[in-house]
Amino acid sequence: xxxxxxxAAALALVATPSLAADVLYTVPVVPTVAIDTSVHDxxxxxxxxxxxxxxxxxxxxxxxxxxxxxxxxxxxxxxxWQRDHFVFGLEGGLGYSAFSATQPCANAAWDCTVSxxxxxxLVGRVGVAADAVLFYLAGGVAGAHLxxxxxxxxxxxxxxxxxxxxxxVGGGIxxxxxxxxxxxxxxxxxxxGVGDFDFDVAYPDxxxxxxxxxxxxxxxx
Numbered sequence: 001x002x003x004x005x006x007x008a009a010a011l012a013l014v015a016t017p018s019l020a021a022d023v024l025y026t027v028p029v030v031p032t033v034a035i036d037t038s039v040h041d042x043x044x045x046x047x048x049x050x051x052x053x054x055x056x057x058x059x060x061x062x063x064x065x066x067x068x069x070x071x072x073x074x075x076x077x078x079x080x081w082q083r084d085h086f087v088f089g090l091e092g093g094l095g096y097s098a099f100s101a102t103q104p105c106a107n108a109a110w111d112c113t114v115s116x117x118x119x120x121x122l123v124g125r126v127g128v129a130a131d132a133v134l135f136y137l138a139g140g141v142a143g144a145h146l147x148x149x150x151x152x153x154x155x156x157x158x159x160x161x162x163x164x165x166x167x168x169v170g171g172g173i174x175x176x177x178x179x180x181x182x183x184x185x186x187x188x189x190x191x192x193g194v195g196d197f198d199f200d201v202a203y204p205d206x207x208x209x210x211x212x213x214x215x216x217x218x219x220x221x
Contacts, residue, residue: 039131039132040129040131040132040176040179041082042080042082042087042129042134042176043080043081043082044079044080044220044221045077045078045079045220045221046077046078046079046080046182046218046219046220046221047075047076047077047218047219047221048075048076048077048182048184048216048217048218048219049073049074049075049076049216049217049218050073050074050075050076050093050095050186050214050215050216050217051071051072051073051214051215051216052071052072052073052186052212052213052214052215053069053070053071053072053212053213053214054069054070054071054072054097054099054210054211054212055067055068055069055210055211055212056068056069056070056097056099056101056116056208056209056210057207057208057209057210058101058114058206058207058208059194059205059206059207059209060203060205060206060207061204061205062106062203062204062206063103063104063105063106063112064103064105064112064114064148064203064206065101065102065103065112065113065114066101067101068099068100068101069099070097070098070099070100070116071097071098072095072096072097072098072099072212072214073095073096073214074093074094074095074096074119075093075094075095076091076092076093076094076216076218077091077092077093078090078091078092078125079091080125082129085128085129085130086126086127086128086129087125087126087127087128087129087134087136088124088125088126088127089124089125089126089127089136090122090123090124090125091122091123091124091125091138092120092121092122092123093120093121093123094118094119094120095118095119095120096117096118096119097116097117097118097119097144097210099115099116099117099210100113100114100115100116101113101114101115105150109152109153110150110151110152110153110200111150111151112148112149112150112199113148113149113150113151114146114147114148114206114208115146115147115148115161116144116145116146116208116210117144117145117147118144118145119142119143119144119145119190120142120143120144121140121141121142121143121168121188121190122140122141123138123139123140123141123168124138124139124140125137125138127174132175132176133173133174133175133176134173134174134175134176134182135171135173136171136172136173136174137169137170137171138168138169138170138171138172138186138188139167139168139169139170140167140168141165141166141167141168142165142166142167142168142190142191142192143163143164143165143166143192144163144164144190144192144208145161145162145163146161146162146163146164146192146195146208147159147160147161147162147197148160148161148197148199148203149199150199150200152200158199158200159199160197160198160199161197162195162197164192164193164195164208165192165193166190166191166192166193167190167191168188168189168190168191169188169189170186170187170188170189171186171187172184172185172186172187173185179220180219180220180221181217181218181219181220182217182218182220183215183216183217183218184215184216184217184218185213185214185215185216186213186214186215186216187211187212187213188210188211188212188214189209189210189211190209190210190212191207191208191209192207192208192209192210193207193208194206194207
């Protein structure tokens with residue numbers, strides 16, 4: 001009986017480290033979670049549409065309308081190159097403005113009208129990207145079709161128009177909505193220089209400038 005007890009005790013001592021090892025080395029499995037560390041890549045071509053508002057200022061020594069507001073919209077296309085956080089690009093745009101303003105001429109029996117319809121630009125862009133948000137500046141050449149008319153009391157119309165070229169500067173904020181779609185708010189100032197119009201008489205030194213704020217959406221491909 002005594003030997004049986006001793007044998008049982010020895011067996012317990014031998015088995016205890018094995019059981020302890022099972023307890024110490026049984027580690028629960030922790031599930032892993034995949035974390036997306038990718039950032040938006042701004043490199044590549046894009047095509048977009050825009051719409052917004054425009055304020056046009058007209059300067060003239062003659063009694064012509066001094067400006068007004070109108071809706072502006074158009075399309076734009078370009079290409080971006082990204083290097084680290086810096087983005088460089090080239091963009092061309094073509095749009096249409098609904099701006100037209102009328103007021104009595106120096107002879108109050110006549111009406112004087114000025115207008116701006118189509119316009120375009122070719123600009124360089126430089127910006128800083130914070131992942132899916134791009135802050136940018138833009139500047140380059142701009143052109144527009146400008147014109148007007150005078151109308152006498154009998155309804156006779158004397159019209160003139162021309163295409164002028166100048167410069168544009170501005171900037172904006174663009175946000176990546178998906179991998180291939182972005183939205184932006186864009187501001188542009190444009191100066192189309194000074195020129196003459198021949199309506200019923202010569203109207204010299206007429207200048208056109210504009211401020212435009214537009215919302216745009218573009219698609220990369």
